[in-house]
Amino acid sequence: MSRLKEAFSGGKAFVAFLTCGDPDLETTERLIQSIAEAGADVIELGIPFSDPTAEGPIIQAANLRALSNGVTTDDIFQMVRRVRKTVSVPLVFMTYANVVFSYGTERFLKTASEIGMDGLILPDVPFEEKEEFEPVCKQYGMDFISFVSPTSHDRVKQIAKEAEGFLYCVSSLGVTGVRSELSSGIGEITALVREVTDTPVAIGFGISTPEQAEKMAAISDGVIVGSAIVRIVGQHGRGAAPHAAEYVRQMKEAVRRLG
């Protein structure tokens, strides 16, 4: 079983997202360590991109902060190499197709695998284009994560059947961000997924409160939180680690209530 899939085997999982290099890589390294200790089951590491078209304002601003400090893909690889010595939770890169493609898809995935990454998420690569990335991921023992969304309808089963690691279920239309209301039809999608696969399904986009996390965890195998954590990092900067850890502890507690 892949390490990612395994991360969901001990009850509902909490997946945390960070933008690497926001505000600098030393802070990112401390954040990874402290949110792993606080109970994150999987950590998504965002490699910043100049034009993150699937992100809302919070993560867009984090990308900009990181890039304006000059952080590069190679710097991020170095940071992961260091942090892997002390952190064992599964780690997944989340970035945009051009970051991987321009580095050389094969070279990127070979390096990512060597430094101990477990998977890759590209929000601008749908089912129709995954042939370009998924076989290379497989070759290097990494899971290529697929998405389903409230507009996927009859695509859900087709996508879910081939899903690896975990399936990323988008909670609502639109970009990433903090939302007060989440769509109501998500349970139907996760039910469709379960008809065709035992790959775990995690819900992301818009989740920020323990109440929302509990509600979403009840109809899935875990929740993914990005903007709410990135917002804490934005507020506290280099001193963000304890604040982010405290938040992750509360959120993990909320999803754990469901066992």
Next chain:
Amino acid sequence: MSKGRFGVHGGQYIPETLMTAVIELEQAYNHYKDDPQFNAELTELFNNYAGRPSLLYFAENMTKRLGGAKIYLKREDLNHTGAHKINNVLGQVLLAKKMGKTRVIAETGAGQHGVATATVAALMGMECEIFMGEEDTKRQALNVYKMRLLGAKVNPVTSGTATLKDAVSETMREWVGRIADTHYVLGSVMGPHPFPTIVRDFQAVISKEIKEQILQKEGRLPDAVLACVGGGSNAIGAFYHFIGDSSVRLIGCEAAGRGVESFETAATIATGKLGIFHGMKSYFCQDEYGQIAPVYSISAGLDYPGIGPEHAHLHDIGRAEYVAITDDEAVEAFEYLSRTEGVIPAIESAHAVAYAMKLAPTMAKDQIIVVNLSGRGDKDCAAIARYRGEELSE
């Protein structure tokens, strides 16, 4: 599995949430593109609303002064709203209406595509929102007013470099949040499949007319067709029906800005490399880590870091040539055409005029160049005056 390829270029690199929308669009387009009723309605709009066919004008003064090939101007500047943009917008908004959409959104750089979209939305009774880089709303305040006058809401985009690429990104973000009643009227031959094909087909009326008109006037095909290229919609429109005619040189004129050696350029073929962005694989100006470069041109309409996938393919196979024209050369051509022919071209189109000025003297007098004059230059007068050190006020 992957659709909409031009060689290695094109494809559909977009979030899963948008896939349903582009699949729905593709199905609707395949249904309507050969539908006689749809085409009759579109032709009626082209002829009696936009003012087509546009003239193919023999630029006799320019021809004589340059002393080489005969130069014809395809007068897309004479279309309603003053540019080729209306061709695509009429087609897409009519299609959106047939699909039952009630709201259209669009990006705009200089404001020409935004004005065209707001115009057709007003005509067809659709709600309309335009996304425009905040920088560009300042550079093109008159167009912002026009869009509002036409009933559209204009949203200034402050993310990134606050120019055309950011307007595209923001319109995509808007669409991902609201697709049931909304169609994204993409303004160029770019983005995910089926947009590059749909936009090209609606713009191909330009080369269809050029071919008929030049055969009537000269009894032969031209030796070269020139057009400016940002995303590349007027160029692909002017090239399309000549692609099979190997005797016709197809020349796209990119914006070199302050020069292809400088960082202040938007010449994608000259300085870009293969990448994936805004839904497509194509050539993009970018750094070694794939971060999209901030580009620059005096022309807001060419100020884009990529090029449409069909152009990238025509470049790869050597069927079309792409040359880079600097700000200085474009401004000189802007002034030259105004004085010589009494035609003020859009600064975008002036890039193609500039190359015609270089090319014509090297060709024989019985050869023919067609320059696609994609838009008129009223919108640019204040900026060009400023470029020459003169401040205009209303």
